[in-house]
Amino acid sequence: MHASTVTTDLPDELGGTHITTVPGFLDAVAEAAPGRPALRDSAGEGWTYGEYARVVSGYAAWLTEQGVRHGDRVLVRLPNTRDMVALLFAVTRLGAVFVPVNPAMKDYHLVSVVGDCEPVLVVADDRAVTAVQKLTDVPVRAVGAAREAAQARPAGAPPVPNAAAPGDVAVLIYTSGSTAAPKGVVCPHAQMVFAASSVGQVLGYRGDDVVFCRLPLPFDYGLYQVLLACRVGAELFLSGSEPDYTLLERIVESGATIVPLVPALASMVSWLAEREPTPTKVRMFTSTGAALPQSTIDALRTHFSDAAVVRMYGITECKRVTVMPPDEELERPGSVGPAIPGTTVTIMAEDGTVLPPGEIGEITVTGPNVMAGYWNAPEVTARTYRTDPATGRTRLHTGDWGSMDADGYVYFDGRRDDLFKRNGVRMSTIEIEAAAMDVPGIRAACVLLPTDTRDLVICVSGDVRPGFVLRELAKRLETAKVPATCHVIEDFPLTANGKNARKVLLELIDGTAK
Amino acid sequence: MWDEEFERILRDRLPFLPPDEPLEADLDLTANGLDSMGIVDLMVTLEREYDVRFGGDLLSLETFSTPAVLWKTVTALTSPAA
Numbered sequence: 001m002h003a004s005t006v007t008t009d010l011p012d013e014l015g016g017t018h019i020t021t022v023p024g025f026l027d028a029v030a031e032a033a034p035g036r037p038a039l040r041d042s043a044g045e046g047w048t049y050g051e052y053a054r055v056v057s058g059y060a061a062w063l064t065e066q067g068v069r070h071g072d073r074v075l076v077r078l079p080n081t082r083d084m085v086a087l088l089f090a091v092t093r094l095g096a097v098f099v100p101v102n103p104a105m106k107d108y109h110l111v112s113v114v115g116d117c118e119p120v121l122v123v124a125d126d127r128a129v130t131a132v133q134k135l136t137d138v139p140v141r142a143v144g145a146a147r148e149a150a151q152a153r154p155a156g157a158p159p160v161p162n163a164a165a166p167g168d169v170a171v172l173i174y175t176s177g178s179t180a181a182p183k184g185v186v187c188p189h190a191q192m193v194f195a196a197s198s199v200g201q202v203l204g205y206r207g208d209d210v211v212f213c214r215l216p217l218p219f220d221y222g223l224y225q226v227l228l229a230c231r232v233g234a235e236l237f238l239s240g241s242e243p244d245y246t247l248l249e250r251i252v253e254s255g256a257t258i259v260p261l262v263p264a265l266a267s268m269v270s271w272l273a274e275r276e277p278t279p280t281k282v283r284m285f286t287s288t289g290a291a292l293p294q295s296t297i298d299a300l301r302t303h304f305s306d307a308a309v310v311r312m313y314g315i316t317e318c319k320r321v322t323v324m325p326p327d328e329e330l331e332r333p334g335s336v337g338p339a340i341p342g343t344t345v346t347i348m349a350e351d352g353t354v355l356p357p358g359e360i361g362e363i364t365v366t367g368p369n370v371m372a373g374y375w376n377a378p379e380v381t382a383r384t385y386r387t388d389p390a391t392g393r394t395r396l397h398t399g400d401w402g403s404m405d406a407d408g409y410v411y412f413d414g415r416r417d418d419l420f421k422r423n424g425v426r427m428s429t430i431e432i433e434a435a436a437m438d439v440p441g442i443r444a445a446c447v448l449l450p451t452d453t454r455d456l457v458i459c460v461s462g463d464v465r466p467g468f469v470l471r472e473l474a475k476r477l478e479t480a481k482v483p484a485t486c487h488v489i490e491d492f493p494l495t496a497n498g499k500n501a502r503k504v505l506l507e508l509i510d511g512t513a514k
Numbered sequence: 515m516w517d518e519e520f521e522r523i524l525r526d527r528l529p530f531l532p533p534d535e536p537l538e539a540d541l542d543l544t545a546n547g548l549d550s551m552g553i554v555d556l557m558v559t560l561e562r563e564y565d566v567r568f569g570g571d572l573l574s575l576e577t578f579s580t581p582a583v584l585w586k587t588v589t590a591l592t593s594p595a596a
Contacts, residue, residue: 243558243575244550245568268554275558469544470530479549486527 006368008197013207014233019197020173021164021189023093025230026053033233036207036355041082041238042250049233052086053159058150059090060160065149066121070095070163073172075119077110077132080240083143084217085226086150087123092170095163099172099184100218103128108438108476111135112181113174113188116376118123166190172375173220175316176427176481181435184375185220185316194368195319196227198340203310204322205258205287209234210281212256214247214265216240216358217242219485220316221288225260234258252280260286261306262424266296271304284311284326291412293332311336313412315426317384318369318396321345322410334407342457343367346395347404357406359411365396420449422456425480432483435476436460439469444492446501447483448509459505461492516585521584523559524581529554539582553578566591 008019010028017028026049034050035172047055068074074091076098078084084100091098094380096422099117102126112121114136124132126142133140163168170192172184205211211229213236215222225415229236239247247268251259259268259282266287300309308329313336314320322345324337339345346354347361348465355361364390375382388395402413414420419428429447436445442462450456460469466486473482493504521537529547531537548556556578557568566588568577577587 131534244554247571248556264551268551271558273552275561464530467530467535470532474530474545474547481530481545482530482547486532 004237006194006198007199008193009126010284011207012231013048017195018251019231020166021092021168022192022227023056023089023160023162023164024193024198025161025227026089027057027162029230036233037235038074038233039085039231039236039238040083040254040402041080042240042242045082046235047215054153054155056086056089056093056156057160058145058153059086061153061157062092062146062149063090063094063096063121064160067138068094068096068121069477071097071168072115072121073097075098075101075114075122075138077103077105077122077124077128078143078217079103079125080125080213080217080222080238081143082238085236085238086469087143087146087218088171088226090222092131092164093160093162095165095168097169097172099174099374100223101174102216102218104216104476104478105218106476106478109136109174109182110434113184114138116181117172117174117184131483135291157270166187166193169372171223173223173316175220180430183377183380185320186372186375188372191319191369191371192224194342195340196224196231198342199224199320199323200228200231202325202341203284203396204326205229205232205234207233207255209283210255212239212251212254213262214239214250215262218334220319221260221262221314221508245272247486248276248380249452250279251282257283259284260288261292263292263296264287264424266292266300268298270296270303271282274299277303278294280287280304280307282307283499284308284310286312286322288312288314288320290335313337313400313410315400317371317398318343318365318367319371320369321363321365321398324409331408332405334411335405336412337406337410338433339365339367339410340369341342343369345404345408345410347402352389357401358403360401360403362416363398363400363402363410363412365398366391366393370394422450423480425478427481432473432481434459435473436469439464439472439475442469444501446492446505448502448506451510454510456482457485457487457509459487459489459492459509516581516588520560520581520585520588520593523556523563524584527556531572537581543578543580543584548578556584560588564588564592 010017015032030049030053038049038052058092076087089502122140126144129142167190170189171187196390213225297309307327311324313322344366346364349361355401373385403411432447433445440462442460444461446456446459469486493501557565
């Protein structure tokens, strides 16, 4: 078994500081090793940890001028830039709540996120300000103006103090779930510090690493790269707005040693490496989002023989559930690893009994990584974050099913509800059907889950054509959530119960396809 | 006009274009589902099938904007003068 103690102290070379809040990571490294390279973006420009901390204070002073106070939400809609990371630390050190949003998020969802988290301020890319202003009455500021104000702060000005407490909410991460609109996972400082420490410990990030972040920062595994790098004083390279056919070149140019991936990125990296075998310094790929197919793992190992390929499993609701230790990468194929240090994973039957090794049940999590529920959603929170009757502690019910072997290694099996993953993106039929009902001309919509023999399908009724429906859905949903096929059905089964409609349609679609 | 192979390779990567809708020369590939991963897949596949190499001035996101632009690029790469 693995060491289950987790320390949130920084390494001795970084002063051994005990960290309790998100800004604490940056402050400690900036104090102990101000000259170390901290952050570079694709423009090629970088900051040392000392510069990083000064810029963050500049942003924090600007946010204060804008009226941001302890507990306020600040929605930041930016690509992967240094501004985005600086704003993470600046917002959270005021004790305010950072709400990162991917610029690729469709307006349809952005409106709902703004309505849900009620920010006092929105920060957006200079070119996007006008478009975002049309969606909300909240003040929208251009990041360029913020950056100028931050840089204009005199070099000798005292740092803006860290006003965050461990129990304060640091970040709201919006994720799609079992509801039509995205839900905000409430991430307090203490949980984020613990999760970064535990994951960083088992993955073995080092001070001399260069971490290549192509994952969008509003995606939780992207965001945690900031903390994982900071925790050991490593350098973070932000990538994101360049075309992906240059992915391998950028990995080489950045000198990256750690490359976090999702399956789609892993495929692209392996295709590009096959096209043009290139020596890199990569020592570790980590993968999350969905199970990495064995063929992709094998391709990465072939083209990057010096790199470990680490399997992991996690959900935003507790950041990460399991990690396969890098030195065991070739063992137990099919497993996503044991619970991260300091946490407990239990496989449970639906009636709450604990299941023995090998039996499939719901994956549940207890420990300091379990987040504080969903913003503004007490009912879903109560269903997902339940109080364990035996201990009184919060137990996260992931809704994912799997089993565990006698040594505690978890094997992921899938889901038993309408939530599912496709191309590494978690989605629900409810969310896709709600988007379809937003399309003019559609009277009814029903999504059929992918099977072994066919991809995701949507059936609609209305005066529409299939291509129009798919293209309109693409305006409202991320590409991965748009079904592969649309069937327009004249005699749509209209029953009182949606499940019945689904059953009839399944017979119609899969019955005729066979 | 492009050959059948090109049309097949391209259509395979346009999830929002149903088989009964024509592949117009000026079709917006992005609106029809060609995403970032699709572009890399398309580039690697076209390179293999046509024995060409995308690169330099002939490689930009504009290259993957419409079937006409993409076919023009493939043709330029396969012609001896390229």
